[in-house]
Amino acid sequence: MAAPASRPPDLAPATAPRRRAGRPSLRSFLLRPFLLPFTLLLGVGVAVTVGVHRNEDQLRLVSDAQTRMLLLNDLNTQLSVMENGERGYVITGDPDFLAPYREGDAAFRAAVFALHDLSVTDLQRTNLARVQSLVLRWQEDAARPEIAARSDSLAQAAKLVQQGKGRDLLNDARDIMSVMRTNESGRLSAATTASQSTLATVRTLTVGGLLLSLALLLLTAYRVTRTVTHSLNDLNAGATDIAAGQYQRRMPVMPVRELAQLGEQFDIMAAAVQEREQALRESAEALRASNTHLERSNRELEQFAYVASHDLQEPLRTIGSYTELLARRYQGQLDERADQYIAFTTSATQRMKTLIQDLLAYSRVRNAPRATQPVDTAALVRDITADLEQQILSAQAQVTAHGLPVILSNPELMRHVLQNLIGNALKFRDPTRPALVQVSAERTRHAGQDRWVFHVQDNGIGIAPEYHERIFGVFQRLHGMDEYPGSGIGLAVTRSAAEQLGGQLWLDSEPGQGSTFHLALPVVTTPDLPEPTPPQEKHA
Known part of the structure; x- marks a missing residue:
């Protein structure tokens, strides 16, 4: 596209003394007339x-x-x-x-x-x-x-x-x-x-x-600016030609030492830009190819995870069914070790089933549609607490909600987020005190944008600050399976759902002090949205 440079960069130092010989410095050129x-x-x-x-x-x-x-x-x-x-x-x-x-x-x-x-x-x-x-x-x-x-x-x-x-x-x-x-x-x-x-x-x-000084200053300024402007216009014209690809263009001789040096640097740069422009085109082409390959790999990986998880459920159900038949039919008829093997197989099958379902949920959330509609978050929390009633009763927990608004959002993704957060608050409770879970919301303004911030607060075991980001990774667990069941993917699904909603998810927590998860969603204005419903409670 551009013409090759007519002078290599390494020739510039030899010509520099010739071009700068006898030139006053810019400071001297500007200050002497104003003396x-x-x-x-x-x-x-x-x-x-x-x-x-x-x-x-x-x-x-x-x-x-x-x-x-x-x-x-x-x-x-x-x-x-x-x-x-x-x-x-x-x-x-x-x-x-x-x-x-x-x-x-x-x-x-x-x-x-x-x-x-x-x-x-x-x-x-x-x-x-x-x-x-x-x-x-x-x-x-x-x-x-x-x-x-x-x-x-x-x-x-x-x-x-x-x-x-x-x-x-x-x-x-x-x-x-x-x-x-x-x-x-x-x-x-x-x-x-x-x-x-x-x-x-x-x-x-x-x-x-003052009048005499002003007249002298104006006259001096006019002469200085005329000379400097003329020189800068020459430099600008040369730079414009170089920017247009005329790399053989050379700067005229300047009356000031610094401007002459600048012209020399433009000449040196012209040759270097031509080489770098070619290298940049090659790098950009390689980057586009890499991004295309990466996007295709991500789509294939997500599709593989979804298909693999879906297809694994059928043989897993078969294994689980036959294992349960073995347990019911031959319980006590074989030796103790055989019963233990059957129990291990049943437990592992159940864990595998949970893991596959979580993977499917993660894939669905990642590919969920962005359709929105008015969502009464107070009614949604009531539905969730009804679904978790058995878990609430067994934990002797108290779940309260207040100030929850009606928002324009995706109801399925909102359910994923709130149900996972409330379920985790019930799961990771402190055994030394009754579990308390409070769901609330407030409208705030951040970085010039209105947003709803939902809070799910509990009095559970809490999380050390160094793990506040780690827990949102896939398959990240802070406790063993014998302490708290689960696949370690729930909070990853929750954060992915929050991001699909255009929001953010973070937490504040200290060990032994409980945790508060915050979900910030941008406010989408729509006419005639109902007011938030009154507070409600769910007791054990």
């Missing part, structure tokens, strides 16, 4: 960082100035509160007016202390000290004497007020605070203007630098 834009971006970043730090300093100055302005306003307010409280007491003589006076005095002192800590100039601290001194003089020379005089008489207090000494002191203090506010307002305005100027400079540098 200038990235340097510019770095410069913009440094400038923005410096501007941001400077703006932070300006904003801190603005914040301090605003705080000092608030404290100056608070000083003026508390001074008015103190004056109004003192005047109110002098006029009314009501001691309640002294409370605002004392509170204003405390707040005034706190504001003076805070403002002193935030002061930035010696003049501001000097003015603050002058204000504090004037207010203290007002308290000592006017407020306190007037308050003391008012406690004696209103006329004496009014005489002191008329002298106007206290008013002059407070007016002087207010004038100084007005000057302080004016100065602080100037500092606030200067800090705000400086901050705005810094922000404008940072904004200009950022926008201009």
Whole structure:
């Protein structure tokens, strides 16, 4: 189909230096053009960082100035509160007016202390000290004497007020605070203007630098991508030709060292693919023949097992019948060893009969039709417990069922599964306690799919974890025939039936703790399926 390679793979190393000579590496080819834009971006970043730090300093100055302005306003307010409280007491003589006076005095002192800590100039601290001194003089020379005089008489207090000494002191203090506010307002305005100027400079540098960097980046990216895209298109065209079977195709010379190496590898691969493609065709043909042979062998083996099991029943019935006749007619007439031989033959015949029937059941399950219909699993369990009534009575067992739904499934295969699981639960019971078997179901969601999970739980002898998979094999037994009868094929039939139903079968068990077998079946939606029937029990 494909043309042979024109150059063997072992010639590639000799031509490699010629094709890669003088080629820059891909890293150098991609990064070198971006050096200038990235340097510019770095410069913009440094400038923005410096501007941001400077703006932070300006904003801190603005914040301090605003705080000092608030404290100056608070000083003026508390001074008015103190004056109004003192005047109110002098006029009314009501001691309640002294409370605002004392509170204003405390707040005034706190504001003076805070403002002193935030002061930035010696003049501001000097003015603050002058204000504090004037207010203290007002308290000592006017407020306190007037308050003391008012406690004696209103006329004496009014005489002191008329002298106007206290008013002059407070007016002087207010004038100084007005000057302080004016100065602080100037500092606030200067800090705000400086901050705005810094922000404008940072904004200009950022926008201009980013635009210039972006333009350089776009230009550089365009040139780099154009070169790389052209080279990759050449490689892609060559790879497409090789994929189409043109193994004589050779890659063009690439401008980048790594791409040149890739082209060389494509050339080497072209020759190798041709050989492997031929080998793959031969292997695929052999595999198809093997699969066809295997499928035919499996069908013949299943057919042989079914026919052989079916045909063996007739001679086995004959052997069993004649052995039973010998036992009835000559029991006690021959020696003890002859009776023992007859008993062994009868027992072996019965075991062989059971084995053949199990093989037939296994073959039927493997080839069972996939037809489905609504199956009332609760009614099915009642039928099974009725069939197993003798075994339930002899085991003094209790079988309960609840929450069992009506599902769309194959009734024969469902019977195989549930009857085998319930029968095993009765067979492998713990002799030290009454057997309890519980059958239940729940609707769950697993891997995005709804499914019904049936549980058959018992309190029997249990199964060690290392045997949880082994017991599902054909003819696998964990106990001798003298302990528990059976052919060892029942659970293999059960799992095969579960798989035919499109489900899964597994168990949880520990020795001495009983076993729980789980059957998971996909939910098949169909209209008007009845609801699950109420729970039922079967007692010994």
